[in-house]
Amino acid sequence: MTQVSKLAGHRFAQADYAIGRYAATVPAETTLADVTHPEFFANHLSVFRRGMTIDIISDDFALDCSLRVLAVTKTSATVRVIRLFDEATAPAVTAVELSAPEVSFGGPHHKWRFLHGGNVIQTGFDTKEAAEKAAEKYIELAKGV
Secondary structure, rough: OOOOOOOOHOOOOHHHOOEEEEEEEEOOOHHHHHHOOOOOOOHHHHHOOOOOOOEEEOOOOOOEEEEEEEEEOOOOEEEEEEEOOOOOOOOOOOOOOOOEEEEEEOHHHOOEEEEEOOEEEEEEOOOOHHHHHHHHHHHHHOOOO
């Protein structure tokens, strides 16, 4: 019979209690080398604990990673990368065509407005052209352009 080693009870705990999870939004120019530098999180070391994870995403979504804190001192934190999103190896998302927004006059209170999917998105435009321009920007945002 095979001998099975068992996990000691003191090493098994609810993950949210034993391992803190934090999130950080960083400026668009930030690189992986920046966030893994031991002094990058120097202003936040008081909340860091060994084993915690930090999800990081940059403002332009170019950097998207998860880090594990390995050691914490009074001036630095040692981390390792446990997940890094790479656009080149990620599965491609198929582009879909969104339905066109509908521009209409909603009366004296709403003025010109635009709807998408039957929902009023924005109101209060003085001209039809302004509502159409806002609707175009909305669709571009929805497509992620």
